[in-house]
Amino acid sequence: MIRIEENKCDxxxxxxxxxxxxxxxxxxxxxxxxxxxxxxxxxCIFICPIEVLSHVExxxx
Amino acid sequence: MWKKQQFDxxxxxxxxxxxxxxxxxxxGGLSVLxxxxxxxxxxxxxxxEAVSDAGLRIFHEPRDRWIKSTxxxxxxxxxxxxxxxxxxxxxxxxxDRRIFDYDLADMAVEEGAIVITKxxxxxxxxxxxxxxxxxxxxxxxxFEVRAKLVVGADGVESRVGRWMGIRTQxxxxxMESAIQKTVSGIDVEPDRFEFYLSKxxxxxxxxxxxPKGRHMANIGLGISGNYAREGKAACRFLDEFxxxxxxxxxxxxxxxxxxxxxxxxKQIVANGLMLVGDAARTVNPMTGGGIISAMxxxxxxxxxxxxxxxNRKDLHxxxxxxxxxxWHKIGGRNHERYYRLKEAIFRFSDDxxxxxxxRIAAVSVDDRSLLKLFSIAVAQKPTLLIDVVRxxxxx
Ligand SMILES: Cc1cc2nc3c(=O)[nH]c(=O)nc-3n(C[C@H](O)[C@H](O)[C@H](O)COP(=O)(O)OP(=O)(O)OC[C@H]3O[C@@H](n4cnc5c(N)ncnc54)[C@H](O)[C@@H]3O)c2cc1C
Numbered sequence: 001m002i003r004i005e006e007n008k009c010d011x012x013x014x015x016x017x018x019x020x021x022x023x024x025x026x027x028x029x030x031x032x033x034x035x036x037x038x039x040x041x042x043x044c045i046f047i048c049p050i051e052v053l054s055h056v057e058x059x060x061x
Numbered sequence: 062m063w064k065k066q067q068f069d070x071x072x073x074x075x076x077x078x079x080x081x082x083x084x085x086x087x088x089g090g091l092s093v094l095x096x097x098x099x100x101x102x103x104x105x106x107x108x109x110e111a112v113s114d115a116g117l118r119i120f121h122e123p124r125d126r127w128i129k130s131t132x133x134x135x136x137x138x139x140x141x142x143x144x145x146x147x148x149x150x151x152x153x154x155x156x157d158r159r160i161f162d163y164d165l166a167d168m169a170v171e172e173g174a175i176v177i178t179k180x181x182x183x184x185x186x187x188x189x190x191x192x193x194x195x196x197x198x199x200x201x202x203x204f205e206v207r208a209k210l211v212v213g214a215d216g217v218e219s220r221v222g223r224w225m226g227i228r229t230q231x232x233x234x235x236m237e238s239a240i241q242k243t244v245s246g247i248d249v250e251p252d253r254f255e256f257y258l259s260k261x262x263x264x265x266x267x268x269x270x271x272p273k274g275r276h277m278a279n280i281g282l283g284i285s286g287n288y289a290r291e292g293k294a295a296c297r298f299l300d301e302f303x304x305x306x307x308x309x310x311x312x313x314x315x316x317x318x319x320x321x322x323x324x325x326x327k328q329i330v331a332n333g334l335m336l337v338g339d340a341a342r343t344v345n346p347m348t349g350g351g352i353i354s355a356m357x358x359x360x361x362x363x364x365x366x367x368x369x370x371x372n373r374k375d376l377h378x379x380x381x382x383x384x385x386x387x388w389h390k391i392g393g394r395n396h397e398r399y400y401r402l403k404e405a406i407f408r409f410s411d412d413x414x415x416x417x418x419x420r421i422a423a424v425s426v427d428d429r430s431l432l433k434l435f436s437i438a439v440a441q442k443p444t445l446l447i448d449v450v451r452x453x454x455x456x
Contacts, residue, residue, distance in 0.1 A: 014217060014239075020230050
């Protein structure tokens, strides 16, 4: 699953543009990822310009 | 109160595409509501703010208050830091989009549209397979608004189309991962665009320095998603550049953003629904410029909407396709040529780019033009020839 550093996020929505399952929601200053819908493709991690997102194993949480 | 009304059109997103749509549609006699999720129209400015004079004039006489700098020259910096400069045939501007976007929204209001900020849309009302309105939250209170037509002008992060089954997801290689800082306390030429081309500065993209006067500039870059995958994020590239070139700069604004450098979606309408601007992927894929094309798609979509709604036509996608056809006819072919050029140019190695720069440097200053530049690029990669000739034959 994807870990979000919310304090770092600029809410630009670049990740939403790529997400194949449309499981990311970006509001004015809120970002949420629906872990059940996420398929761990990591595209959002790659595209994020400011390194807000990272991958963590589900069991680790 | 807007929440209690029914509209001809509800527009999701108050950027250049949404405001232009709203202005033309309201002028055509439609009742229009624009919903914007952010606190302010025009802020944050996720944009280098560059436009051409000719592009802007399609829509508006440029106002002084929109313009931070007037640009007449371009400087290209090659990987080996050699540079070439040439004059532009037509001038360009660096806008102040806080003011520009605000004015575009206000012009829509003058024509009779209603614009509301802090209104976040999170779904469609769907009836018989037609979009018939939107739902969302306004200052955290849920709302629903009904309309004959929904317009998705919700930018690179667009979800409106997806809710009607249009696949808008971009491929990694068709998104530029971008970051920009507006810096001050530096010296720049106020009438010159600067572009830095190299894998070390911005792999699969470019770095720009767009002046806002003599001591301030938008400095940003986009890297192709394909390179972003390799693990070095856009912010790292920009920090390295600033550290090297302008270590003393103050940073007044920092924004991240995505630039969809894709072909426009084939399908940009569904029953009761149209997509415009970045949501439809109208950005010029070679330059990353999307302000004017967003406005152009907003205009075309609004003309079709006015025509259909005034004549009480069914808003089935087969009727809304008129907009799709017009967009693809007016912009579509060039758009695809620019897409192919982008693919080729971003594949040039740093050695190729150095060679191209040194060949341009050998051309006398008076003879330098973008066409000349591309001719030289073609010599480097002959398969580009057809696209370049076709594009420039029309300019
Ligand atoms: C770093 C960067 C630099 C750029 N530089 C240039 C440049 O120099 N020149 C140029 O021409 N183009 C440039 N572009 C591209 C340009 O910014 C866009 O193409 C342009 O803003 C597109 O206009 P739009 O109206 O389609 O979308 P936007 O301007 O993105 O507007 C979309 C609006 O919709 C709102 N919204 C989104 N979702 C919702 C929702 N669910 N509910 C309510 N509102 C919503 C957003 O808040 C936003 O205000 C740049 C882009 C980036 C990222």
